[in-house]
Amino acid sequence: MSAQFEPVWQALRDKVESGWAPGMVAGIRHGGTTEFFATGVRTLGRAEPMRVDTPFRIASLSKPVAGAIAASMVADGTLAPDDPADVWLPELAYPRVLTSPDAPLESTVPAGHDITVRHLMTLTHGLGVIVGDTPLARAIAAAGIAPGPIPPSMTSEEFMHRVGALPLEHQPGERWSYHTGSDLLSVLMARAGQAPLRQILAERITGPLGLHDTGFLGDAAELPTAYRPGVDGLEILDAPDGVFSREPVFETLAGGLVSTVPDYLAFLTALAEDSLLPAEQRRHMTSDQLTVAQREGMVEMVGPGISWGWQVGVTTDGAGSWTTPGGYGWTGGTGTTAYVNPTADFIGVLFTQRAMAGPEEDFSYFWEPLAAAL
Numbered sequence: 001m002s003a004q005f006e007p008v009w010q011a012l013r014d015k016v017e018s019g020w021a022p023g024m025v026a027g028i029r030h031g032g033t034t035e036f037f038a039t040g041v042r043t044l045g046r047a048e049p050m051r052v053d054t055p056f057r058i059a060s061l062s063k064p065v066a067g068a069i070a071a072s073m074v075a076d077g078t079l080a081p082d083d084p085a086d087v088w089l090p091e092l093a094y095p096r097v098l099t100s101p102d103a104p105l106e107s108t109v110p111a112g113h114d115i116t117v118r119h120l121m122t123l124t125h126g127l128g129v130i131v132g133d134t135p136l137a138r139a140i141a142a143a144g145i146a147p148g149p150i151p152p153s154m155t156s157e158e159f160m161h162r163v164g165a166l167p168l169e170h171q172p173g174e175r176w177s178y179h180t181g182s183d184l185l186s187v188l189m190a191r192a193g194q195a196p197l198r199q200i201l202a203e204r205i206t207g208p209l210g211l212h213d214t215g216f217l218g219d220a221a222e223l224p225t226a227y228r229p230g231v232d233g234l235e236i237l238d239a240p241d242g243v244f245s246r247e248p249v250f251e252t253l254a255g256g257l258v259s260t261v262p263d264y265l266a267f268l269t270a271l272a273e274d275s276l277l278p279a280e281q282r283r284h285m286t287s288d289q290l291t292v293a294q295r296e297g298m299v300e301m302v303g304p305g306i307s308w309g310w311q312v313g314v315t316t317d318g319a320g321s322w323t324t325p326g327g328y329g330w331t332g333g334t335g336t337t338a339y340v341n342p343t344a345d346f347i348g349v350l351f352t353q354r355a356m357a358g359p360e361e362d363f364s365y366f367w368e369p370l371a372a373a374l
Contacts, residue, residue: 001035004373009037011369012350016040021335021354022234023050023224027265028370030346034269036261042224042353044234053262055218056351057226057244059149059255059332061264063182065205066253067311068271069189070121071281072204078192081118085125088191089115089184091164097126098167102134108167115172120185121310122289126168128177131300136169147179149226149333149355150243151256156187159250176290176298176308182254185311190251197251209270211263218258220245226334228355237334237355253311255332264338265349268329272340272347285310286328286340301359320364322348322371331356337363344374 001009005028012024016039023040038050073079086093092115096108111126119125129147130137140146143162144154152159163184169177190197198216206214220241227234238244244258270276277285288307290298295307305317315327322341329339335352350366 001037005035005037005370008366008369008373009039011365012037013039015365019233021352022227023054024350024352025050025052025054025056025261026348026350026366027052027261028346028348029265029269030344030374034265043240044225044227050224053213053260054224054351055213055222055258055260056224056336056353057149057218057238057332057334058257058259058264058336058351059334060179060182061259061330061332061336061338062253062255062257064271064312064328064330064338065201065257065267066182066185066189067121067285067309068267068276069200069204069253070117070185070310071277071285073189073192074284075278075281079117079189081116081121083117084114085117085120085184085188086114088188089160091160092125092184095126095172096167097171098136098169101130101136101169102132105135105139105167111168112171113173117185117188118289119172120181120188122294122308123176123178123181123311124173124290124294125181125184126170126172126174126177127163127166128169128180129301130169136166139166145180145183147254149237149255151248151252151254152183152250154250156190156250156252159183160187174294175296176294178301179254182311183250183252186252186254186256197253201253205267205276206263209266209276211259211266214257214259214263214267216248216251216256216258217246218244223258224353226353226355229357234354261349261351264351265347268338268340268347268349272342286312286314287326288314288316303359303362320367320371322367331363337366339367344371346370346374 226238324343
């Protein structure tokens with residue numbers, strides 16, 4: 001490894017040695033060369049070391065993969081952004097919308113217009129993470145379809161039935177709402193592609209790029225234990241032989257993928273070099289697709305200077321030392337982050353197995369030393 005990134009690797013060693021996470025793996029591509037680093041162990045109290053090719057549950061880093069599949073379907077004419085989504089998702093036909101976000105479930109009006117494919121790609125269809133205790137938030141939790149790091153434990157058909165039975169929080173196209181649109185887009189792409197999502201993923205992304213360690217199923221012998229911060233330290237979120245070691249009931253790119261740092265870095269490299277998608281579709285995917293009105297309330301979830309493209313966060317003002325206007329990437333609630341900086345010509349990926357405590361947590365312990373090294 002070059003000496004240039006030694007301060008970055010040392011920062012990761014220090015973070016692991018502090019007890020923040022048992023282990024982590026990172027990759028950096030800069031100036032046409034790629035370096036990887038692994039530190040720590042896969043499970044607390046056990047000696048199995050993290051390896052560069054250790055698979056992780058990548059949570060919402062699955063979303064940019066969904067964006068790339070959707071963009072490829074737009075490129076070949078399978079989808080058009082302004083198609084009504086109910087062509088493939090009849091459960092979303094004739095949606096009702098709450099009269100106000102905190103209104104009773106029965107207090108609704110008809111939606112002003114159809115939900116479109118674009119609404120799902122940009123997460124503006126009207127339903128997602130709800131901050132606060134509202135009747136709709138309680139109904140979403142009771143239905144078992146609340147956004148989280150573990151995919152819903154029901155078939156896609158049952159998921160659609162439960163979503164379709166609820167009103168929207170906002171009118172379609174009015175406001176960005178996180179996560180649920182990615183689940184819906186996953187179902188839509190499988191139905192439009194007339195194949196299981198795992199097959200579409202293989203045909204359009206992992207097969208062409210040779211990503212042999214990316215999919216909906218992890219190997220229990222290789223997966224690290226996933227943890228979340230608790231009152232008395234780290235608690236187990238998912239064991240190596242847990243949810244992600246079994247065939248999923250619902251294949252979703254809202255947060256269902258297992259991948260490795262080399263695979264994910266290869267995906268982002270192909271995206272950035274326009275070897276995965278036609279340049280026009282990649283530009284749509286990785287540029288700001290929201291209006292000022294649609295971004296209202298978004299900063300509380302994603303922080304300042306960030307908007308949304310097709311299933312990926314995009315930088316609008318480059319306020320961070322490692323960010324730039326036109327850069328793009330995202331984070332995953334299980335403790336993963338990735339970013340493409342076209343101006344500084346770098347791509348960074350960091351996977352940990354410690355779930356984020358909330359939107360206020362970030363990965364600056366990785367990004368700041370990287371920016372300084374460049």
